[in-house]
Amino acid sequence: MKINKFPVxxxxxIIIALLLFCFSGCKKSRLKSGxxxxxxxxxxxxxxxxxxxxxxxxxxxxxxxxxGGKPIEKEILIYELTNRNQTDFDGxxxxxxxxxxxxxxxxxxxxxxxxxxxIGNFSLFVKEKEGLFAxxxxxxxxxxxxxxxxxxFTLLTIKIDYKAAY
Numbered sequence: 001m002k003i004n005k006f007p008v009x010x011x012x013x014i015i016i017a018l019l020l021f022c023f024s025g026c027k028k029s030r031l032k033s034g035x036x037x038x039x040x041x042x043x044x045x046x047x048x049x050x051x052x053x054x055x056x057x058x059x060x061x062x063x064x065x066x067x068g069g070k071p072i073e074k075e076i077l078i079y080e081l082t083n084r085n086q087t088d089f090d091g092x093x094x095x096x097x098x099x100x101x102x103x104x105x106x107x108x109x110x111x112x113x114x115x116x117x118x119i120g121n122f123s124l125f126v127k128e129k130e131g132l133f134a135x136x137x138x139x140x141x142x143x144x145x146x147x148x149x150x151x152x153f154t155l156l157t158i159k160i161d162y163k164a165a166y
Contacts, residue, residue: 093131
């Protein structure tokens with residue numbers, strides 16, 4: 001008696017094809033890492049993140065654990081993309097920003113904030129009693145630049161460290 005292996009083989013091929021079809025419909029989460037920022041897809045667009053306070057001696061050393069920063073409530077000012085030559089700088093704080101203030105938001109007690117913004121490039125500053133603080137620059141002299149793309153919230157960690165020693 002001759003056994004036909006075709007129906008068994010065909011059923012295995014059909015099952016594998018169905019599984020491949022089912023898995024091909026799954027989408028990856030859109031989360032891209034950046035230096036201190038990431039991008040998450042949500043409805044609308046803007047910036048989301050946290051504000052951390054650093055102070056004291058943060059010099060690395062043997063058997064020394066560097067603290068990760070303390071979440072803090074701070075007012076965040078969002079300006080049009082601002083270059084160093086569009087503001088006054090005293091070596092630590094900015095003032096007299098000559099670009100337009102777009103929006104502002106206050107982080108909560110956990111340091112978290114989220115704000116909807118139009119598509120574009122912006123500069124973020126943290127309001128301190130001494131002036132406006134920012135500690136990040138791009139290669140073109142733009143202060144704390146952050147981009148907002150359509151349909152995405154850019155995730156950002158703002159590190160306030162002017163009272164820290166490295």
